Amino acid sequence: MGRRPRSRRLLAIGASSIALAAALASAATAPATAAPPTASIEIATDTDGDSLPDAWETSGYDANGDGVIDVDLPGMGASPTKKDIFVEMDYMSGRLASATALDRIVAVFAAAPVSNPDGTTGIRLHLDAGSARGATYNLGGGNEVPYDSNLQPAESQTLSIKSAHFDADRAAVFYYMLWADDYDGSCSSGNAFAIPNDTFIVTMGPRCDWTVTEDMNVGTFIHELGHNLGLRHGGVDHTNYKPNYLSVMNYFFQFNGVPKAAGGAYFGYSDFAPPALNEGSLREGLGLNSTEAAAWKTKWKCPNGTTRTTTGTANGAIDWNCDGDTTDTARTDVNDDNRIRTLTAQDNWASIVFGGGSVGGGGASKGVRTDEGLSEMTKQDWLNAHRHGH
Numbered sequence: 001m002g003r004r005p006r007s008r009r010l011l012a013i014g015a016s017s018i019a020l021a022a023a024l025a026s027a028a029t030a031p032a033t034a035a036p037p038t039a040s041i042e043i044a045t046d047t048d049g050d051s052l053p054d055a056w057e058t059s060g061y062d063a064n065g066d067g068v069i070d071v072d073l074p075g076m077g078a079s080p081t082k083k084d085i086f087v088e089m090d091y092m093s094g095r096l097a098s099a100t101a102l103d104r105i106v107a108v109f110a111a112a113p114v115s116n117p118d119g120t121t122g123i124r125l126h127l128d129a130g131s132a133r134g135a136t137y138n139l140g141g142g143n144e145v146p147y148d149s150n151l152q153p154a155e156s157q158t159l160s161i162k163s164a165h166f167d168a169d170r171a172a173v174f175y176y177m178l179w180a181d182d183y184d185g186s187c188s189s190g191n192a193f194a195i196p197n198d199t200f201i202v203t204m205g206p207r208c209d210w211t212v213t214e215d216m217n218v219g220t221f222i223h224e225l226g227h228n229l230g231l232r233h234g235g236v237d238h239t240n241y242k243p244n245y246l247s248v249m250n251y252f253f254q255f256n257g258v259p260k261a262a263g264g265a266y267f268g269y270s271d272f273a274p275p276a277l278n279e280g281s282l283r284e285g286l287g288l289n290s291t292e293a294a295a296w297k298t299k300w301k302c303p304n305g306t307t308r309t310t311t312g313t314a315n316g317a318i319d320w321n322c323d324g325d326t327t328d329t330a331r332t333d334v335n336d337d338n339r340i341r342t343l344t345a346q347d348n349w350a351s352i353v354f355g356g357g358s359v360g361g362g363g364a365s366k367g368v369r370t371d372e373g374l375s376e377m378t379k380q381d382w383l384n385a386h387r388h389g390h
């Protein structure tokens, strides 16, 4: 893992390369004696900012520098001018999502409000289920793995399966995920272990009697991949159930999507951030106070712990304290975390971090793996979150 083709340090230029700027700044201010006279920093151009250098996306990736291409990115549909994400999916018997679910996941990324140098919008998500879901989803890597109803400890057992069933030459290109049953006896829906990262699992199997639907598979896959891409349960933080955070990263919406005002639901990341909500002083007449929120409904918690969904647009008046009117300036805990605070949202699509974990072209383009104590939605969390009042 992490083998680099050459001794030269590769840096990649990304669309959001704050880390690169910092690296260059520190290089510029470093004493001249810090680097041997023959050393040079090669900038691996990454025109589309997806952390995959143009050279890989044009000519393929030679993992060990022996002149033989190991991962044929152009052959798998990559482009240096369009953002690409590759995910290898292995699976335990009966757990792999349907082709229809995979179609929906790909469509969410294709419709992302993210611009590309080729003039298009969207992210091309390449899912590899091996031969299990037809040619569209076969990049030669996905396969069934031995059934283990309870991965415990979750991360080390997942990484053990990964090392046995994932070509290490792919580590700089592909995220890896497992469709599995349960882990750590948690009855949790999935895990991504760190934010950002290169590996995740979706775990809604028979061990915990989940009745998994296509919606749940779609929402949870996108939720866990979102953690790999740097996204959190509260956007800017881990505070969950924010009514103004219209994203599958929010537990309110992981399984059923974000309800649209016109009907139907959206199983993707937020594409705007409404104003923060101050739970100490919620003006009910303003709703989410954002014209963009007019396209959506939202959910919130009443003082008695039940969950409500707006009947109309989230930009209309909302009875935050559930007392029957929408005229209050209310002090109420609408995300049910037993605290009165300011709930700040995030535009997820504008905040994605490409190149988590081992993925990416090296150096500054790689996401930093951090352990933020990620804990995921359990079956009980879901039931608690959706106790509905009248």
Ligand SMILES: [Ca+2]
Pocket (backbone or CB within 6 Å): 048, 050, 052, 057, 078, 079, 080, 081, 082, 083, 084
């Ligand atoms: Ca690309």
Ligand SMILES: [Ca+2]
Pocket (backbone or CB within 6 Å): 088, 089, 090, 141, 142, 143, 165, 166, 167
């Ligand atoms: Ca595999």
Ligand SMILES: [Ca+2]
Pocket (backbone or CB within 6 Å): 284, 318, 319, 320, 321, 322, 323, 324, 325, 326, 327, 328, 330
């Ligand atoms: Ca009220």
Ligand SMILES: [Ca+2]
Pocket (backbone or CB within 6 Å): 279, 332, 333, 334, 335, 336, 337, 338, 339, 340, 341
């Ligand atoms: Ca609160």
Ligand SMILES: [Zn+2]
Pocket (backbone or CB within 6 Å): 223, 224, 227, 233, 375, 376, 377
């Ligand atoms: Zn999560």
